[in-house]
Each structure stands twice: as structure tokens, then as C-alpha cells.
Amino acid sequence: MKRTQEFLTALDNGMLRYFREIADVMVDRFGISRAEAVARINDAYEGSEIDPYPDLMCHEEPEYWAYGLYFQARNGVVPRGEDVADLAQWEKSPAPPKTSHVWTLAE
Structure with missing residues (x-):
């Protein structure tokens, strides 16, 4: 287990790939920068x-965590992938402040 310059938690190689997949989903589906995706994680x-790997969180696909990190829950529910036709109806969670140390990648 090791910390990387990217993520602020110790991860083995399998979980590092899994966390990168979560970031990939946010970049691909929501059009945010990789720096913002990593900061949210x-x-x-x-x-x-x-x-x-496989940590208990791996029982869910990376999409599950990506949507939960990007959107605010409504009545305890966040949108889940292809099941939601119009993501515009969901409120985005604010990104961490740019001055926060969680921004480990340059924009």
C-alpha cells in the first residue's frame, strides 16, 4: 500500500486502478477536468x-462512486448511470475550493 502524488490515501495497485477508473468516469461523463475529479475523490x-483490491467498495462499479461524488443526493438518492435520461435535473455537488490541498493535480 502506498500513497501517490495523485491520491491522498494509501492504495495498493488494484485500488489505485479502481480510483483512477472513478476519476475517468467523472471526466468522461460529466466533462470535468481530471484535476477536479481527483480533488473530489x-x-x-x-x-x-x-x-x-478488491476492497468492499469494489462490490459497486466505479460509476456508482463517481455519480455519488459528483451529484448531490436528493432524498438519499443520487442518479445512477444509464438509468437517468436527463442529468440536468440533478444538482451538482460543489467541487472542493481551489485553495484546498486536495487538488493534487494541476488544471
């Missing part, structure tokens, strides 16, 4: 104890 998981 860091904001949520910094210092968390993540087990080696």
Missing part, C-alpha cells in the same frame, strides 16, 4: 483506510 477519501 481526495476530499471524500483522504486518510480513509482502504483495503487491498
